[in-house]
Amino acid sequence: MEYALYTLCGAVLIALGMSLYACRRVAVNEKALAALDWETLANLTGEVGSIKRSLQKTNSRISGMSSGDPMQSIQELQKLQLVQPEQAQLKRGG
Numbered sequence: 001m002e003y004a005l006y007t008l009c010g011a012v013l014i015a016l017g018m019s020l021y022a023c024r025r026v027a028v029n030e031k032a033l034a035a036l037d038w039e040t041l042a043n044l045t046g047e048v049g050s051i052k053r054s055l056q057k058t059n060s061r062i063s064g065m066s067s068g069d070p071m072q073s074i075q076e077l078q079k080l081q082l083v084q085p086e087q088a089q090l091k092r093g094g
Helices: 002-032 038-066 070-093
Strands: none
Touching: none
16 A cells, blocks of 8 residues: 555656646747737748748759650750751741
8 A cells, every 4th residue: 555655646746747847838938939929920921931932943843853754855955956046047037
């Protein structure tokens, strides 16, 4: 019976310590967020959105570079180079 009493007292002390720790964390968070208002929150949300869009563009560019056969891309570029001088000659003559 004596062990059960010591075990329960230990559990109560652990629960008390955990609750004090949780109260301390809440107080620290409230102090840190005291200067945060709705305008600042809206600005931060907008900045996060713009960063996400730029990351998505960068990722799509990177995936576009790595996808596909590089030889096929080179052949397409050569075809475009052959077409461009003809178009330039047509513009000069007109």
